[in-house]
Amino acid sequence: MVAIKPTWRTKRRYVLxxxxxxxAPSDAxxxxxxxxxxxxxxxxxxxxxxxxxxxxxxxxxxxxxxxCSHTETEKVKAALALCSSVAGKKAALRLKKTSGxxxxxxx
Amino acid sequence: MxxxxxxxxxxxxxxxxxxxxxSDFRMFSGSHALAESQSVDxxxxxxxxxxxxxxxxxxxxxxVGLLRDAKQEGKAFVFPISMLLRAxxxxxxxxMSRMAYLLKLCVQLGAHYVLASGARNEYELKSPEELxxxxxxxxxxxxxxxxxxxETPKLFL
Numbered sequence: 001m002v003a004i005k006p007t008w009r010t011k012r013r014y015v016l017x018x019x020x021x022x023x024a025p026s027d028a029x030x031x032x033x034x035x036x037x038x039x040x041x042x043x044x045x046x047x048x049x050x051x052x053x054x055x056x057x058x059x060x061x062x063x064x065x066x067x068c069s070h071t072e073t074e075k076v077k078a079a080l081a082l083c084s085s086v087a088g089k090k091a092a093l094r095l096k097k098t099s100g101x102x103x104x105x106x107x
Numbered sequence: 108m109x110x111x112x113x114x115x116x117x118x119x120x121x122x123x124x125x126x127x128x129x130s131d132f133r134m135f136s137g138s139h140a141l142a143e144s145q146s147v148d149x150x151x152x153x154x155x156x157x158x159x160x161x162x163x164x165x166x167x168x169x170x171v172g173l174l175r176d177a178k179q180e181g182k183a184f185v186f187p188i189s190m191l192l193r194a195x196x197x198x199x200x201x202x203m204s205r206m207a208y209l210l211k212l213c214v215q216l217g218a219h220y221v222l223a224s225g226a227r228n229e230y231e232l233k234s235p236e237e238l239x240x241x242x243x244x245x246x247x248x249x250x251x252x253x254x255x256x257x258e259t260p261k262l263f264l
Binding site for chain 1: 127191192195196228229230232233236240241243244
């Protein structure tokens with residue numbers, strides 16, 4: 001199998017967000033809310049362009065990470081910003097940082 | 108760069124807004140400085156008056172006469188993002204479409220416009236970055252969206 005050249009690789013961005021909500025949502029709740037917000041805002045075609053993926057959620061720090069295509073980063077951020085509930089309770093996803101690497105988010 | 112939120116509709120602490128990244132904000136519950144209406148005629152009267160500095164067309168109906176009056180009198184249109192948060196599905200799509208069209212006309216005709224949270228509770232508050240990306244989703248460039256939350260609000264503080 002021939003490896004893809006670095007210049008041909010899809011460039012990705014990682015978006016760090018904080019969950020502000022009434023309750024203590026679980027990883028699954030936050031993932032469902034984020035995916036629902038992105039699908040609702042982007043639509044199926046937009047999803048195909050953005051290729052978002054929920055990377056993980058730290059329930060203690062209430063921080064989550066979503067990966068997306070670098071060309072559609074602003075739209076994914078807008079979709080997350082327009083999320084108004086998690087697990088049926090009022091919530092907001094506060095955008096914290098965007099980086100090309102997960103390590104960059106941790107700095 | 109300093110950012111301002113000109114439409115907050117619940118008693119929020121200054122520290123909370125500073126934590127989000129805003130230098131200053133304004134609460135407009137019942138104030139005359141913001142004229143809100145679904146009627147074009149009512150807003151045109153408000154635009155020509157002295158009390159109202161900000162105009163909120165709740166239906167986001169595009170009216171060239173209103174836009175020209177607002178530009179002439181130096182008034183700004185407010186775009187509260189919380190209205191999008193409270194809508195879902197097709198209604199949100201329709202609302203975004205109307206907001207985007209009115210914003211486009213504001214840019215074309217030279218009327219002032221301001222992006223604000225219009226928050227009624229802490230969950231509807233948005234940080235400057237969030238307002239900017241939503242502004243971009245409404246058709247503004249990044250610079251236009253930044254201007255709408257930094258330089259333009261200064262004229263109305």
